[in-house]
Amino acid sequence: MIARHWKGIAKPELADAYExxxxxxxxxxxxxxxxFIKASILKRRLAAGIEFLIITQWDSLSSIKAFAGEDIxxxxxxxxxxxMMVHYDDKxxxxxxxxxxxxxx
Numbered sequence: 814m815i816a817r818h819w820k821g822i823a824k825p826e827l828a829d830a831y832e833x834x835x836x837x838x839x840x841x842x843x844x845x846x847x848x849f850i851k852a853s854i855l856k857r858r859l860a861a862g863i864e865f866l867i868i869t870q871w872d873s874l875s876s877i878k879a880f881a882g883e884d885i886x887x888x889x890x891x892x893x894x895x896x897m898m899v900h901y902d903d904k905x906x907x908x909x910x911x912x913x914x915x916x917x918x
């Protein structure tokens with residue numbers, strides 16, 4: 814399993830709109846892609862705005878290519894989202910999920 818990480822800092826007054834964009838547009842789109850497993854939204858308040866860390870999980874790098882294109886490190890950031898941000902990463906980072914731990918393990 815592969816975890817894809819991306820960070821951006823939203824303008825404080827647009828943070829709720831960004832979160833709604835993820836829930837109503839981005840994540841439903843991801844559900845249509847074979848190999849997508851799940852997504853998480855993490856956020857925290859910073860002086861510059863609200864920082865978001867978006868983590869998606871996929872069954873393989875080839876599944877990520879169906880979303881991101883051939884160069885999976887290039888972040889997928891619609892213009893609408895760019896306008897909501899103070900700063901954002903141009904690249905996404907990928908990690909192999911080595912182990913998971915929860916109450917069931």
